[in-house]
Amino acid sequence: MTAATGTGARRLLPSGEHAVLVECGSAEEVLGLHAALVATRPDGVVDLVPAARTVLVSVDTSRIALETASAWVARTEPAAAGSAAAEPVELPARYDGDDLAAAADALGISPDELVEAHLAATWRVAFTGFAPGFGYLVSDDWPYDVPRLASPRTRVPAGSIGLAGSYSGVYPRESPGGWQLIGRTDAVLWDAAADPPARLVPGAAVRFVRGEVGS
Template sequence: MTVRLLPSGPDAILVECGSQAEVLALHEALAAEPPAGLVELVPAARTVLVSVDHRVLPLETAASWVRRAAQRSPADGAVAPSSATVLPERAAPVVLDVSYDGEDLDDTARLLGIGTAELVARHLAAEWRVAFIGFAPGFAYLVSDDWPYRVPRLDAPRTRVPAGSLALADGYTGAYPRESPGGWRLIGRTEAVLWDELAEPPARLVPGARVRFRESGSRIGADS
């Protein structure tokens, strides 16, 4: 894996990767062997921000650590075996109960050229993984090798999306942790608490975690 390292102030390095898959692989490799002085790893769509305490872990040393991890990671971004440390990637999946009754469920299925039941079945069958957190506190961007669809955002975003709404956009699935505006296509809802400022960590879904969805309730307008 080839990465580009960019300085980001006195206590951080921004690591640019070639793809989302490479970000996932690099994040796992770095999280498997955290050195003293590492403060935080923040993955995004194409980057990983490595935040350090430079008094303990100088940036030059951190950069060498990142490069070694990148060399050990497959060029195609496939996840390599990690150490014995129990990482989110190796822990049991987070299971979220979902009612597939979103306002955009039927329209999204038609847009993809499949039936509603097939869309739900494929969504349930996929094992998802938290690629990164963005947009709002606790909003996880989930990806899956089992999910072949790319869904365009709404032409006009909603001014109000209820908390717990499960939605699709591009190749991602996301669940809104609190009420907010949003332009993703709503396919369902969950009652799970996705963001709790008093919890540690406050986000129910953290980068690298595996996620499975389990259907609860009945679907509105589901086809047979």
């Protein structure tokens, strides 16, 4: 089944007996649709999981029929970009990453220009994944496409700020990774005892600010 949208066709695909997968035309549409679904979620819709081009809608079929939920999704118009009123999450940043100079050189700009552009952008969490608390950040203010490392690192320290493609992100814990590292933050992005445990949730606005960051 398909549902027409303003930018093409939004496809709704069955995903088992308790979910429907919504294919969108762009990351921007995913953000808008996810925001609109969260704002109008009916009883019985138990989870809304955005990804790069999809939103997974999971339901409790004892409370709402999957067909009813699918019809709700099909008629929901994506929210306008920037419609969320919540204040941005501010992350203190120190720009001393191992790949800062190389990433800037690949883009044909200076390291200072890259840092200023990263600071000036208002980022949004498009979706989460890879590791608990890792948010894929996008911004209409960010014009760059940054190549990944040819050979991923086996160890990236927690708090590292990275760039890959059109995304920015912060590694919430030590892990392997292939993103270009431009800086670091002391912000805690994942706390299993907190509610919610992830500091960066889909749809949240994020700003990086210059701040004191420990060595």
